[in-house]
Amino acid sequence: MIVGGISIRELPRKKYLLPGNSSCPGCPEALGLRYLGMALGDRVILVVPAGCSTVIEGLAPNYSMRFPIVNVPFASADAVASGVATAKEVLGEDAVVVVWAGDGATADIGFATLSGAAERGDNIIHICVDNEAYMNTGIQRSSLTPYGAWTTTTWTGKKERKKDVPLIMLMHKVPYVATASVGYPMDFIEKLRRAASIKGFKYIHLHAPCPTGWRFDPSLTVEVAKLAVETGMWILFEAINGKVKISPSSLPYRDRSRRKPIRDYIKIQGRFRALTDKELRKLESMVDDVWDTLIKFT
Amino acid sequence: MKLVVMHLTGNYAVAWAVKLSRVKVVSAYPITPQTTIVEKISEFIESGMMDAKIVRVESEHSALATVFGAASSGVRAFTATSSHGLMYMYEMVWWSAGARVPIVMAIVTRTIGAPWNIWSDHSDFMSQRDTGWLMIFAEHNQEVLDSVIQLFRITEDPRVYLPGMIALDAFILSHTTEPVDVPDQSLVDSFLPSRRQPYTFKSGDPITMGNLPSNPRDNMKMRWDVHESLVAAKKVIMEVDREWGELTGRSYGGLIECYRCSDAKYFIIGVGAWVGDMREAVDMLRSEGYEVGLIKLRFVRPFPAEELAEVVRGGKGAIVFDRSVSAGSAGPLYLDTVAHLGALNVGVPVKNVIAGIAGVDVTYNDIAGVVRSFIEEIESKGVVSNYVEWYFG
C-alpha cells in the first residue's frame, strides 16, 4: 500500500509503543502512538498531559514507550512544550516537540493554553487524540462528545453538539492544521511528517474510536474509525497556510449522496443506543452543517 | 573587582540579577506589582543586552509550565509573579518541585483577594511553604540582587536540585529605588557555574518523568527526598553565602541574620522588608534599656529551626511578626517557630503578632510599642496573655 508516496514496507519497524503496555484491548491511542513512532521516530519529545496515555505508559520505574516523555498537569501541556521547544532552539538541538493530548486537555481544560501557543506560533505539534469523552476517569462527557452520545454524565445522551476545534485552530491562522483518523494510518503518518517539516505551530486532530467508552467490540476499532469517515461524521482534511484541502479518503463524501447512512455508524456503538429517529435527523443535519462550513474554506 | 552602583528598584534588581545569571528562557504573565521585572527583562533581550528568549504566555499557569519545560530541557529559566498569579500557577509549583527541576521564581509579595488589593502582605509567598521549593525573603534591594544570583547557584547544586523562590515586598521594595552594587559579569560567571540539573529531556534519549509509580512507597520516598534535600540545602546555603561574601564583601548570614542578639534577652523574629523597621525598633528599645535583639529569617524553607533555637535558647521571650495568617490558627512563621523551639526544648514564651495584612502600614514605632508591651507583660506576670495578637495600628 502506498499513500502520499509513503510505502507501508518502508515504514520503520522499531517499536515506540512496547508490548505489555496498559492500554485497553483495541485501543486507538495505542495505534496512534505506534503511527507517531513510525512517522517521526527518534526526533520526538512527547509532552503528555493527564489522560489515557498517562496510564498506557505503565508503571514506574519503567514505561512502555521509547519516546522521551514529559508528563505534565492537565492544563499545561502546550506551555510546557513551548518551553521545551524554546530550550532546544537555544541549545541548537534537533527535536520535534509533540503534545499528545486527549479531547479534554485540548478542547476543555487545556484550551486556553493551546490557543496561547498557537497564537504565539510556538514550534510544536499539538495532536488531539479525540476519543470524544473523558475515558481515563470513566467516560464523562467533554465538549468533543458528539450530540446524542451516552456518557456517565449524560445518561440520556448529550444535548449539545461537538465543538469544531480544527476550524477554531484554522482561525488562529497557524501554518498547519489537519484532521486524521486511526483508521487511515498512512494518511496520518504523511500528515505527521508534513507537520514536522514546517516551523511554527501545527495542529493535528486524530479521531480515535474507543471500544471501552463507545461501547463496541475491541476488534472493530478500525472499522468504526473508517465508518466515521465513510458516513461523513469525520472529515479528513489538511490546511497548509489556511488553504483547506479535503484529503483523498474523505473526498468522495463531499457528495452527500455517496456517504453511507449515519445510522450504520450509530448502530454498531452502544453509546447511541437511546438515540431517537428525531435525534438522528438532528445529528445528520449537524454533519451536513459541518461539511458546508468546511467547504467554504476550500 | 569593578563595582557599579546603580539606583534600582527591587524589581529592576531582580531583572539585573537574571541578566547576570545568564538565564536563557524567561516566561511570565503580567500582574501588578511583578510586571516591571519582565518589562525590564524584555527590554534587555530586545535591545541585545541579554542573550535569551522570552515566551509571553497567556497565563501564570502557562508561565511556570513554560519555564518548567525549558528548565527540564537543559537551560536556566526564570519567571516572576505575585498574589493571584501565584495562586493560579500553584499546581505547577508542586509539579516543578516533584520533578526536581532547578528553576528560580521571584514573588513580589501582594495580598490575596477578595477584595482586590495590590498592596503587600506575605499571604501569597507563605502559602507556598509545603511545596518543596527553597524560599528566601529579601530585606532590601541589594539583598534582592545578591539572593537571586545565590539562588541559581543553590538550586542547581547537585545536593539540592530543587526550584527556589525569592520574595520581595510589593512597592516597599519592588517599586522603591535604592543604591545597589551591580557586580561585574565576570564576577558572577566565576561564582555561577554552567547549568547543572538531575536529568535533561533530549530527542533520542528515552526517559520519562512522572509516570505512575508501581509502589506508593517509592512515591513517598521521592517526597522524603525533597524534604531531605531541603534540609541538606542548609549547608549549601551557608557555603554559597560565605563565598559570595568573599567575592563581594556582602553576606547575609546564610539562613538567619542576627542583629544585636549577643546579649539580648528578648528576640524579635520576622521576614521581609519590615525587618528594616524592626532594626530601627531594636535601636530605639535598646536606647530605652530593653535587652532586645532581632532575628531575621532569611530562609523560610528550609526552616532554620536549630539556628533559631541556638540564638533564642536561654532568652526570656520571643515575639514573631507575621504579615499573613493561617486563618483559624495563627501566623505561619509563628507556627513553625513554636513547633521547632518547643521540640528543641527552648522553653521561652513566644508571642505572635499578626500585622500589616493587606498592606496596612506598620512603622518602627508600632513595632517598638508592641514589643515593649510584650516585654513588660513577661517581666510583670511571667506569661503571655494574648499569644496571637492582631495588631491593626
Place this chain on the structure above:
Amino acid sequence: MSEISHILPLSKPKEGISKTGTWRLKKPVIDHSKCVKCLMCWLHCPESTIDVVESSEKFVEVNYEFCKGCGVCANVCPVKAISMVPEG
C-alpha cells in the same frame, strides 16, 4: 564534590511491564498459507505484538506473551487469514 543520588520520578523503557497475554479471551491464529504479506495486521496491531519475521514458513508472527486478543488484526486482514480462537 561526589555525585549525589536523589530519588527521582524517572522511568526507563521496558518491554513487557505487564504480562498482557493473560488478558486474552480469544487468540489470533494465522493461516500462513493464506497470508499475502500485505503487512496490514502488523500496521494495525494496537499492541506492537505482531512481528514481521519474513522466514520461509511465516511472514508475520504473533507475540502471545503480550497479545491482548483484541481481534483488530483478524478484521483488517484482507484475505481472512487470521481467525480468533477462544482460549481454552
